[in-house]
Amino acid sequence: MATMGVYRIQTDTLTEVEQNRLDLKLLQTKVEFEREAKISSDIISLLLEGETLVNFTRYVGQDIREYLVTQRLDFLINDVLGDQKIRVLLTVFDGDGEPIYHYERSNNPFSSIPSYLPGFARSLMLKEVAESQKLMFLKDGRHAYLFGKAVDRNTFISPVRPSMKDSIAIVATVYMESFDQMFSDLKMDYGKSPLIVNRTAEVSFNDSPLLRKVNLFPGFDLEMELTPQYLRQERTYLIDWMIAVAVVLGAGITVLLLLLIKRYIISPIENLDHQLTLVMEEQQSNIKKPVGADEVSRLGSKFYQLYEQLQENLRESHNLAVTDALTKLPNRTRFQDFAKRALIRAWNRHSHVSLIYIDLDNFKFVNDRLGHEAGDELLKHAARLFQDLLQSDQHRNNSSLVSRLAGDEFAIVLAHENLDERVTLASNLVALFKGGLKTERYLTPVSASVGVASYPNDGEDLRELIANADMAMYHAKRTGKNRFAAYSHTIAREARRVKLIEDALKFVNSDEEFSLMFMPFVDADHKIKGLEVLLRWYSPELGQITPDEFVPIAEQTGSYPKIDDWVFRNAFSQLSTLQQFLGENVIIAINISAGELGQAAFADRIIKLKQEFNVPDRSVELEITETFGYFAVDQVLSVLRDLRDAGFSISIDDFGIGYTPLLQMIDYPVDKVKFDKELVDRLTSDNYHPLMQPTVELCHIQSIKVTAEGVENEEKFSLLKSAGCDYFQGYAIAQPMTLSELRKWHIEYLGKDQ
Structure with a gap:
């Protein structure tokens, strides 16, 4: 398709190029014509400037002197021509039109004066102009250029009034061998013979764009027309050349494109697919971030950013799923996971794990009397107190976790070696609420009821420990609030009685x-x-x-x-x-x-x-x-x-x-x-x-x-x-x-x- 487009554009250009090329060849032919024609004028000018021609006319009929003068003329002509192998004729005619001197430089020893020269000389002496030129078309397709000048035989200058009796005519004839060769080359190149046309200003002619011409000398134009056959042949060559180039370039471009596609598209996509497969199979957390600026690299960067955002959202979702939105403490889900792992470690190490349930007494009073904003502030403040207590020196090295289960209920998982540690922590928790709980803006009548159950004494699994810690917490609440209670068989009996009363x-x-x-x-x-x-x-x-x-x-x-x-x-x-x-x-x-x-x-x-x-x-x-x-x-x-x-x-x-x-x-x-x-x-x-x-x-x-x-x-x-x-x-x-x-x-x- 690109080649066809170029062909359409280049067709007109080709015609213009061929026209310019023909113009150049015609110009070169003209230059060669002028060069050969100038030999004629140069010979005549040389003869008229010196004494040789004067002496020749003076001694006509005197054999010895005429011979010497003739030799001198030959020498001058050869000096003008140099070593060029050009056939040149120089002929001098008297007032009667008879040749009085003839010189020919050629390889033919039997050559004679051409028949057209006497007539040209007589017409020259009769014309108003002192000099004339003429192009002769010879039988064998060659051309001869004639340049003649009529002068007074006494003064050797152009006569004021032409008269054959008082004048002589000097005619130089040059056979246009180089011009003829170029003329023949034009015919061979374009399949049509050029034309030398004698035109005058009064005559009009059809100026076709395909007809090219140059002026050889006044009145004579060299014309050559570009034929449709020639242009078609050149276009065919252009088509063949362009098709060959198109095939080569198409094949090269196809191979190059395949290599580029393989290098910059297929290979990066295969690598991206491999990276994504590893991510989907959880063999790596994210793809390797591409560093290029191409489309696939940008696509890979988008996938990288997408997975980063997904992972961030996943982490955030996981945090939200296991974190209480208000207090930022772990929620019930995180609490249960942590407690299960703590129980497994305690089973392996033969140590203890205590669940400490905390319920805030009179919290509803704060919400109803001071508003939910005060209640939220109270919960956040209590959460910070619990965290600070767990991070104290006494419990820093223990595996512990405080979480908010729901509403005003909190729970602590405490892994420890000595059972007395749970009592110390529970006592400190109750002590936090001595005299109520003061937040930044409120002093609230809130206390804490705390229940404790420990592995393995109070339960073998998490469900049992949760139930027993909750039971102990309610016992503390029923017996006066703002206190703690450790699970015991007595509390269990009371809890069973509470259940019986509830059912009753x-x-x-x-x-x-x-x-x-x-x-x-x-x-x-x-x-x-x-x-x-x-x-x-x-x-x-x-x-x-x-x-x-x-x-x-x-x-x-x-x-x-x-x-x-x-x-x-x-x-x-x-x-x-x-x-x-x-x-x-x-x-x-x-x-x-x-x-x-x-x-x-x-x-x-x-x-x-x-x-x-x-x-x-x-x-x-x-x-x-x-x-x-x-x-x-x-x-x-x-x-x-x-x-x-x-x-x-x-x-x-x-x-x-x-x-x-x-x-x-x-x-x-x-x-x-x-x-x-x-x-x-x-x-x-x-x-x-x-x-x-x-x-x-x-x-x-x-x-x-x-x-x-x-x-x-x-x-x-x-x-x-x-x-x-x-x-x-x-x-x-x-x-x-x-x-x-x-x-x-x-x-x-x-x-x-x-």
Whole structure:
């Protein structure tokens, strides 16, 4: 295709080249013509400049002198011609047109004066011009050039008026051998004979682009036309040459391209394919990075970058998969992998591995009261504390890992030789939360319940160790929080009992197994003002189950609404009976589950029960454990206000052991607070006795009544009375009783009072 394109372009160029070449040959022929023709003029000029011709004409007819002059003429002519082998004729004619001198330089000893010379000489002497030239076409295709000059025979200059009587004609004839040879060569080269055309200015002719010409001398042009056959022959030669070149170049280019393709495409692609195969077979992590600038190298670089990015994404994904997004600690997946490897090493080395479970107590309180931002900050701060503790000198060299399992639950894997190390670490963990946990912006009432289980004593595999550590952690939480517990058979028994209680709650027959107890509270004058309603549960399978056991389990399992409904129904149904023998102003105080305060449906349900049993307003007091502050404050306040507007009184139970600041109670719709027994014991001691009265007065300022629990003797009663407490409850007054026991106690109490 390239050759055909070149051929199309070169066809016109070839014609132009051939035209220029012909022009050059014609010009060269002209130059040769002029060179040979100039010999004629040079001979005549030489003769006219010297005395030789003068002497010749003077001594015509004198044989000796004529001979000498003739020899002199021959010498001059040969001197002009030199050694050139050119046939030259020099002829001098008198006024009658008769030759008076003839000289011929040729190889023919019998040559004679050509027939055309006398006529040329006579015409020369008769013309207006003094000199003339003529090209003669000879029979054998040769050419002869004639140059003649007419001069006065006396002065030897051109005559003013030509006259044959007073003139002589000198004619030099040159046979154009070199010109004829070149003329013949043109014919041979182009297959057509050139033409010498006698043209005049008046004659017009068709000037074809293929007709080339040069002017030999005035009136005579040498013409040569490029024939279509000649051009076709040249184009055929061009085609043949170009095809041959195209074939050679095509073959060479094909071989070169194959080598280049092999070198720069196939080989790099094969190498890239090999590298990718190694990567896919995981024999190497990435391909070797190409260093070239070609397309395959750039493609390889892209693959290299792609695999680098994939590996980076894989590492990041793996890190995200095994890392907690908030605390940046390992998550449960990483924890389990690490623990399994640690157990294998411990089995080989006959060492110990301990799982330490950590649960943050009161974390929900922080989230609900201070917001999730504070909760997140707390978790991140706790994570840093755990990491710093593990990196301390005591544990730096141990194989350990702290991770966040979920929510506020953390776990530590500790590989160690001495079992005492787990106790030291657990103690230090609990110590981190002494007095709450302070972050950069918050002081939070958060503690930690820690459970510990160790291989091989407490379990042979990870599943068993996790279950036992979790069991120990819940034991620590149930027994007071902010402490640690190591797994033991006792804890296992307690856990089994918890499980049994949990299962029993699902199928409990409330009417047969539940019962109500009543514990009176009095005012400063020992008048009975109300009764705290207490729930007791006796299971046929498990025996007596205390509220401290089943209430937390019921709240956690969500079965408390059923218990609450049974308590309220029975308490409301017995209220009128209680008021009949205790007085119509006697109230009952019922504990409600803190877990239900966040549900608006709870208030609706209790209000409907109150209406169902026609319970008078302010005759029922709802006691809420101080930990109600752990729940969503807005929702809790809304529920409490709805209950208070419906005729219920609100009391905070066990005040003093939670985290509700006294001044914050101004925000709550609270009618009464009940000082916990522990707080009462502390305020009635010698060290804290001065704080008792200001604490009570602070409640009174907010129009909040105060009930003191744990009144065990008259001395405490007197101290609390003098401090201004409104109500008193404790074993010094009465213990929890059934309804029938309450009737008997009331009769006896009235007798004592009287």
